[in-house]
Amino acid sequence: xxxxxxxxxxxxxxxxxxxxxxxxxxxxxxxxxxxxxxxxxxxxxxxxxxxxxxxxxxxxxxxxxxxxxxxxxxxxxxxxxxxxxxxxxxxxxxxxxxxxxxxxxxxxxxxxxxxxxxxxxxxxxxxxxxxxxxxxxxxxxxxxxxxxxxxxxxxxxxxxxx
Numbered sequence: 053x054x055x056x057x058x059x060x061x062x063x064x065x066x067x068x069x070x071x072x073x074x075x076x077x078x079x080x081x082x083x084x085x086x087x088x089x090x091x092x093x094x095x096x097x098x099x100x101x102x103x104x105x106x107x108x109x110x111x112x113x114x115x116x117x118x119x120x121x122x123x124x125x126x127x128x129x130x131x132x133x134x135x136x137x138x139x140x141x142x143x144x145x146x147x148x149x150x151x152x153x154x155x156x157x158x159x160x161x162x163x164x165x166x167x168x169x170x171x172x173x174x175x176x177x178x179x180x181x182x183x184x185x186x187x188x189x190x191x192x193x194x195x196x197x198x199x200x201x202x203x204x205x206x207x208x209x210x211x212x213x214x
Contacts, residue, residue: 055108062103066157069096073154077198080147080206090133090150097153098126115160122156125149137210144203151199155192162187 072093079086101122104115129149136142166172166184176184 058103058106062100062107065096065103066100066160069093069100070154070157070161072096073150073157076150077154077202080150080202081198083205083207085208093150093154094126094130094133097122097157098130100157101126118156118160122153125152125156129153138208143206143208147202147206148199151195151202155195155199158191158195159188162191 072089075089076086076093079089101119104119107115109116126149129146132138132142132146132149138146163179166176166179166187172183175181
C-alpha cells in the first residue's frame with residue numbers, strides 16, 4: 053500500500069514537471085522568462101528525479117542510470133538560471149539544459165505509456181519493437197529541434213527582482 057501511494061505521488065510530481073516544463077519551453081520559444089513556471093518546473097524535475105531513486109530496485113536499472121545522468125543537467129540548469137542569472141553563455145546553457153531535462157521526463161513518460169497502456173504494450177511488449185523506437189526517435193528529434201529554436205529565440209529581458 054505504501055509503495056502504491058509513493059508511486060502515485062512520484063507520478064503526479066513527474067506529470068507536474070512535464071506540464072510546467074512544456075510551459076517553460078513555450079516561454080523560451082517566445083523569449084519569455086516565466087519565472088514562476090520555471091521555479092516549479094525545476095523543483096518538480098529535481099523532485100521526480102530524486103524520488104525515482106527510492107523505489108525498491110534490485111541492482112542497477114536504466115531508470116537509475118537516467119536519474120544519475122539527469123542530476124548534473126538539472127544542477128547546471130539551475131546554476132545557469134539562478135546564480136548566473138542567464139548572463140552571457142549561461143543563457144544558452146540554461147535553454148539547452150531545461151530542454152534536456154524536459155526531454156528526459158518525456159522519455160520516461162513514453163517508456164511508462166508503452167509499459168502501462170495495453171494497446172501500446174501490445175505493439176511493443178519488450179520496448180525493442182519499431183513502434184516504441186519510432187516514438188522515442190520522434191520525441192528526440194522534436195526536442196533537438198525545439199532546443200535549437202529555444203537557444204535562438206530565448207533572449208529574455210533581465211529580471212527586475214533583486
